[in-house]
Amino acid sequence: MSKSVDEEETVNGNVGEKPVCLGAVPPPDLPMFEFVVEHTLHGTRVDTFLARHFRNYSSWRLMRVVRAGMVWVDHIPADETARVFAGQTVSVQLIEPPDRVLESDPSEVPIIYSDPWMLVVDKPAGLIAHPTGEFQVNSLANVLQTYVDRLTPARGLLRPGIVHRLDRQTSGLMVVALTHQSHRNISMGFEAGRVSKSYLALTEGVFASTSGSIKHPI
Template sequence: MEKMQWSVELEHQGTRIDKWVADQNQEWSRSQVQQWIKESHLLVNGSAVKVNQKVKQGDEITLTIPEPEPLDVEPEKMELEIYFEDEDVLVVNKPSGMVVHPAPGHLSGTLVNGLMAHCNDLSGINGVMRPGIVHRIDKDTSGLLMVAKNDVAHESLVQQLVDKTVLRKYRALVHGVIPHEKGTIEAPLGRDPKDRQKMAVVDQGKEAVTHFQVLERFKNHTYVECQLETGRTHQIRVHMRYIGFPLVGDPKYGPRKTIDVDGQALHAETLGFEHPQTKEFVSFQAPLPERFAQILDNFRKNS
């Protein structure tokens, strides 16, 4: 169990306890904090409280995070589009609509379930829920992911992500016509203070850098390539919205009136990294999903 302690400052007096605690760590959802409060894992001045209690200056907050309950993740036979595989690394093209790894209440139909049926030698660094998973892409984003098949490979790939040497290029279709040919968006990302189900550009967020280049312009849309320097949750989706060009089909960050692309028009097209064993730089490309490519073709015919 992990134990944390804080003291409330005057500027936060009157804030609900669940919101105050959730704001201490971007990885904690408010519903998760409320569950901890209900289970008395969170104490104020040594006593259990209700989720709607307001904090006061000088309150001593203690949170004891319980160990996660072990969950069984079952292998599931599914058709996976494997681009590369050896004893260290696997590269797979994830379809739009597939969740990368299981979570409580969602234990089947994920990429991890399929990987476990495909091979039994995935790295264990991220535990039973995320075996082999080095990085993620959103459920409704398609494209390439690297998967570690042993812990040495996992550590190498994670370090490359930290060092920003992994090549990750995405193709995206956005609303609006971008006037310049290329640009860089440097804007820190964190939980949206108005909606914790979303990410947003916030002053105290984590560093986030996205490079983009215009590939084609249409009447009301632009086809772009985005290259990630960092890999924050929803990074490209939030950054493109931030500069005024939200992704087509994005239900969370895009306009209500958009085009149905079975999710957002975002595809992880290119993935390159140094192989953990051979030290050779390898790269892979996956073509656009059929629906995405069809929309572009329609735009070209009508332009």
């Protein structure tokens, strides 16, 4: 029995939203990604697993990709109820753009260190770390989104994961994770106290005492 347009749209998720290329073969130039399921994500649903690795995609958007037949677990097409387990290989061909990507910011910050898993950047004073309030575009996260977009074949495939805080008016080094696993490992290192931070204050004038407390913004 054939379905009406309204019925098909409701089955696919939200009314008025249908997966792109449903039941069709996507263009060959679309990138294919493969992941081996980590122990920390053992037993998660496949769209939730993918959302951990593609942080600019919502689980709902990734579920549309699953329903379109563009996700495989150990080379077998996954359905929307599929769960993944440690050691399995998950392959995905992204036929839709990300729906949570940060706005681009063409500003630049010095990259002190980089590898496939993380960056260390030198944040200048006056630059807020994350978009908030009146700073929805001019943040370090927006600048880094522009940077990582140059490393991938399409915009929004990576989302920079800033793992610790640094006040807007404070300059200094910040660690940025590029993958789900590195974000988790670095965050756990900070939480466990395995990462130490040092601050250097430049002062002017002569202090009346060699010790004490400063109760003003620095």
